[in-house]
Structure formats: C-alpha cells, structure tokens
Amino acid sequence: MTFERFKFKPEIQAALDDIGFVTPTPVQEKLIPVVLSGRDVVGESKTGSGKTHTFLLPIFEQLDPQKNEVQAIITAPSRELATQIYQASQQVAKFFDDEVRVVNYVGGTDKQRQLDKLKLAQPHIVIGTPGRIEDMIQSGELLVHKTKTFVVDEADMTLDMGFLDTVDRIAGRLGQEVQILVFSATIPQKLQPFLKKYLHQPLMEKIKTETVIADTIDNWLISTKGRDKNQEILAILKTMQPYLAMIFANTKTRADELHHFLVANGLKVAKIHGDMPPRERKRIMNQVKNLDYQYIVATDLAARGIDIEGVSHVINDAIPQDLSFFVHRVGRTGRNGLSGIAITLYQPSDDSDIRELEKMGIRFVPKVLKNGQIEDTYDRDRRANREKTKEKLDTEMLGLVKKKKKKIKPGYKKKIQWAVNEKRRKENRAKRRAQGRAERKAKKQTF
Known part of the structure; x- marks a missing residue:
C-alpha cells in the first residue's frame, strides 16, 4: 500500500513525494486512520518507526490556515527532538499556498522576540519543550483554548526527565474536546495516571515488530578484557573507516575523556551532551548534518529520536545503565533501509546485562579486532555450553x-x-538394590 490510500490534501501528497515517502510504516498504516478519526491514541512503537509523521500528517490534513488560532501543540522532552519535529513539519508546510505558521519554542532562544511575534499573529502549530511552551502560555500571549490536537511525543523520556508535571499543566489549559495523542517507545506504569486523567477511551496500540532492532543492522559484540578501551575504539574507527560514526558514552565525564583522546589522536570529533550550552549544541548539530565531522561522541541525550542522516556505525563505549537505551542508540544507524553496523564493547562483568538484552530479543554476533581486521570469534558462552554436556x-x-x-x-x-x-558408596548400594528388585520382579513376571 501507499500513502495515497489516506487521500490526503494535494499539498501533503506533494510533500510526501518530495520527501520520498511512498509506503507507510506499520505504525503509520495502523494509526493514521485512527488519528484522522479524532480518537485519542496511545501509540507504543520502537524508535525510528515513523511516529513523527503518524501525528504530523493528520494535523496538517485537518489544519485550516485561514484561522488565526493555535490548532495543534506538540511537546518533546529535548530541544533536539523538538527541532527535529519542527524541521519535519516545515517540509510539509512549505507546500501549502496559504502560510502555515509553525513555531519552535525551546530554551536557549529569544523568548521576548517570540512574545512580540505573538502580538501580530497566533501560530497554527506549536512545537517545543514543555517548559518553554508553558512559559508562553502563562505570559497570556499564546492562546491555546481552541487547540484541536495535543501531542506528547516520547512520553517515557518526558517522564524520566521530570517534565510530566509541566505537560499536565499544559493539558489542563486546553479545552474539553481536544484530541490527545501520546507516542512513546515504551509506556511505563507511572504514565498511567496522566493517561487516565486526560484521555477519553483511547486506542492503546502497541506496534509489534519482528525484530527489536532493524534487520539492516549488524549487531556485534567485542570483548575489551585486558585491553585499553580508548585504544580499542581508536583502532576500530581506523579499521572500519565509517562514513559517519556515533560513539555513545554513559556519562558526560566519560564523553569528555573519550572526545579528548580521539581529538588528540588526530580525529575530527564532535561532542554532544547535556552540559553544553543550547546554542553550542545547535551549532554542533548543524555541523554534523553538513558532514563537517566523521565522528560524534555523545551521551544518551542524542540517542532518543534525533535523526542524524547517514550514520553508518554506532559504537557503545559501554552498555547503557538503562538497558532500554540500547535500542535507541543502535537505532541511530540502519535507518531508511540503509545498512549499518552497531558495535558494543563489553567486559566479563557485563554478562548479566548482555543476557537481559538477549531476553529482549536482541541478538549479538561475537567479533574480535585482530591484525587490523574485524574477525568472527567464539561465543562468550562456549565454555558454559560445553560444561552443560558433562x-x-x-x-x-x-x-x-x-x-x-x-x-x-x-x-x-x-x-x-x-x-x-x-x-558415592551409598548411592552405589542404592543402585544395586534397585537393580536387584527390578531383576526379581522380571523373573516373577516370566513365571
């Protein structure tokens, strides 16, 4: 099937053709008709599954550019995620003859300038982080009481980062008839009170996938036992010669350390983590998209939802402390049907975490860096498996x-x-007695 079955406005279909979208993803195929019907939705689907256009396309379909009012609000838990949604919406908005006003309200931008613009006209679509959107509402300049659709994107991350109370207050400012769409990779139990409070008979849909990570990704496991991890990563990068590689660290301190080491060894490496000023992060992201860097060292801030085009390799410096982030990290590569390689470095102490990931359906291929090449190696469980036969x-x-x-x-x-x-003697005696009883019983049966 193609997007034409949804019978979108000609402007939207033209945008889809321009972007190169032909066949909807499973989440889009399942949920776009439901969103168009006006029903509240809780959509649970893995990262990179196409959630963004699942809510954006229906919003544009039902939008009336002639009305000077906010018609949709979309919250995202980070500036980068909000900016990505904003850019995706701009790709559609530019095909409308009438101006579709889309704004991106995030921290680190000129708030007063945004307030001044509101005095001239209301935006049709508001995208941003919960804190800045709430500030604009509280100012009295952003009028949201006529909003038709409220989207909470990456709800589990919104909860983890402590923004759910802010989202709750925004929802409380909206009208009773507003359609609420909640999208997330997972739906944790702590999110249930919010869902019960605001959503009316929602469709709860979990889009199942055959594999936890995309089939286009080769998922490798490399032991660093007895080796310097910095040197191992440097050797892997020089061996693989990636088009664009993202290297994930568990902490900002480790990201700084690894970034410094790689730069000192002559690589041009970008760094992205939460302690960087917003403008600096934005500048780095633009440089990354312009391919000014071949390598990016990042914390999990960059693992959720940020779509950096052309990532050919992902390297996990360590298994993430929150195992759910593993899928988000690896999902930065192998996107849009392209192939990718994910490499996870591990030590013997990580074995229990690896087993937990395997229980989630993630499969690893053991590899080793040897003589300047990545080669197949023995499974880490070979000794345990051999023992089972004894x-x-x-x-x-x-x-x-x-x-x-x-x-x-x-x-x-x-x-x-x-x-x-x-x-052993007692066991042997017991066996002999049992054997004797069996023999006597057999003799009786023959007579």
Whole structure:
C-alpha cells in the first residue's frame, strides 16, 4: 500500500513525494486512520518507526490556515527532538499556498522576540519543550483554548526527565474536546495516571515488530578484557573507516575523556551532551548534518529520536545503565533501509546485562579486532555450553566438591573426602538394590 490510500490534501501528497515517502510504516498504516478519526491514541512503537509523521500528517490534513488560532501543540522532552519535529513539519508546510505558521519554542532562544511575534499573529502549530511552551502560555500571549490536537511525543523520556508535571499543566489549559495523542517507545506504569486523567477511551496500540532492532543492522559484540578501551575504539574507527560514526558514552565525564583522546589522536570529533550550552549544541548539530565531522561522541541525550542522516556505525563505549537505551542508540544507524553496523564493547562483568538484552530479543554476533581486521570469534558462552554436556552432580555433591577445593585444614580435607566417598558408596548400594528388585520382579513376571 501507499500513502495515497489516506487521500490526503494535494499539498501533503506533494510533500510526501518530495520527501520520498511512498509506503507507510506499520505504525503509520495502523494509526493514521485512527488519528484522522479524532480518537485519542496511545501509540507504543520502537524508535525510528515513523511516529513523527503518524501525528504530523493528520494535523496538517485537518489544519485550516485561514484561522488565526493555535490548532495543534506538540511537546518533546529535548530541544533536539523538538527541532527535529519542527524541521519535519516545515517540509510539509512549505507546500501549502496559504502560510502555515509553525513555531519552535525551546530554551536557549529569544523568548521576548517570540512574545512580540505573538502580538501580530497566533501560530497554527506549536512545537517545543514543555517548559518553554508553558512559559508562553502563562505570559497570556499564546492562546491555546481552541487547540484541536495535543501531542506528547516520547512520553517515557518526558517522564524520566521530570517534565510530566509541566505537560499536565499544559493539558489542563486546553479545552474539553481536544484530541490527545501520546507516542512513546515504551509506556511505563507511572504514565498511567496522566493517561487516565486526560484521555477519553483511547486506542492503546502497541506496534509489534519482528525484530527489536532493524534487520539492516549488524549487531556485534567485542570483548575489551585486558585491553585499553580508548585504544580499542581508536583502532576500530581506523579499521572500519565509517562514513559517519556515533560513539555513545554513559556519562558526560566519560564523553569528555573519550572526545579528548580521539581529538588528540588526530580525529575530527564532535561532542554532544547535556552540559553544553543550547546554542553550542545547535551549532554542533548543524555541523554534523553538513558532514563537517566523521565522528560524534555523545551521551544518551542524542540517542532518543534525533535523526542524524547517514550514520553508518554506532559504537557503545559501554552498555547503557538503562538497558532500554540500547535500542535507541543502535537505532541511530540502519535507518531508511540503509545498512549499518552497531558495535558494543563489553567486559566479563557485563554478562548479566548482555543476557537481559538477549531476553529482549536482541541478538549479538561475537567479533574480535585482530591484525587490523574485524574477525568472527567464539561465543562468550562456549565454555558454559560445553560444561552443560558433562554429567551434572546433584546439589549436595557439588557443595561437597566445592568445599573440598577450599584451602582448609588437612584434617578437614580428609573428612570432606570421606563424606564424598561415603555418599558415592551409598548411592552405589542404592543402585544395586534397585537393580536387584527390578531383576526379581522380571523373573516373577516370566513365571
């Protein structure tokens, strides 16, 4: 099927043709008709699944540019996410003959200038971070009481970052008939009170996917046991020669350290994390999009929803502390049908986290960097798997054997040895008795 089945306005179809969108993604195919019907929606779908256009296209379809009023509000938990939605909306708005006023209200921008513009005309679509949008409403200049659609994008991240109370207050300013759309990669339990408070009989839809990460991504696992991680990452980058690589660190301190090391070794590397001033982050993002950098070191701020075009490789300096971010990190590559490679560095202490990721349906291919090449290597579980084929001792015997191996007094060792031998003798006697009973029973049956 194609987008033509939705029978959008000619302007929207022209925008889709220009962007190159032909076939809707599963979340778009399932939810666009529901959003167009006016029903409240809670859409749960993985990152990179096309959630943004699932709500943007219906908003533009129902928009009336002749009205001088706010018709849709979209909140996002970070400046970068809001800016990405804003840019996506501009791609559609430019095809309308009548001006469609779209604004992006985020921190780090000129608030007074935005307020002055509101005195001239109201925007049709408001996009931004919850705090700045609330400020504009409280000023009395942004009039939202006629808003038809309210979108909460990346709701789980909004909750994690402590912005849900602000979103709650914005929702409280809207009319009773407003359509509310909540989109997220996950729907945590703590989000339920908000959903019950504002949404009326919503469609709760979880878009299932065959794989947790895209089929276009090769997901590799490389052990750093006994090796310097900085040197390992440098060697991987020089070996792979990526078109554009994102390297994720768990902390800002680690991101700073890794960035400094790579720059000192002659690589042109960008850095993105939460301590950077908004204008600096915006400048870096623009440079990244212009391909001024081949490498980006980032914290998880950049993992959620930011679509940097052309990322060929993702490297996880470490497994994220919040395992749900693993999918968001890896999802920065392999987008729009292009192939990508995700590499995760790990140590033996990470084994339990890797197993948890595997339970989520994520599959790893073990690799090793050897002689300047990435090669296949043994699975990290090969020893454990081999042990499973051996005869298993029962719990009591295993405990006795382990005690025997400890460094203890010689006299106690003899007692342990005697206990082990005694247990074996008893088991052998029990087996012989059972065998004897079976033989006698067989003789009786023959007579």
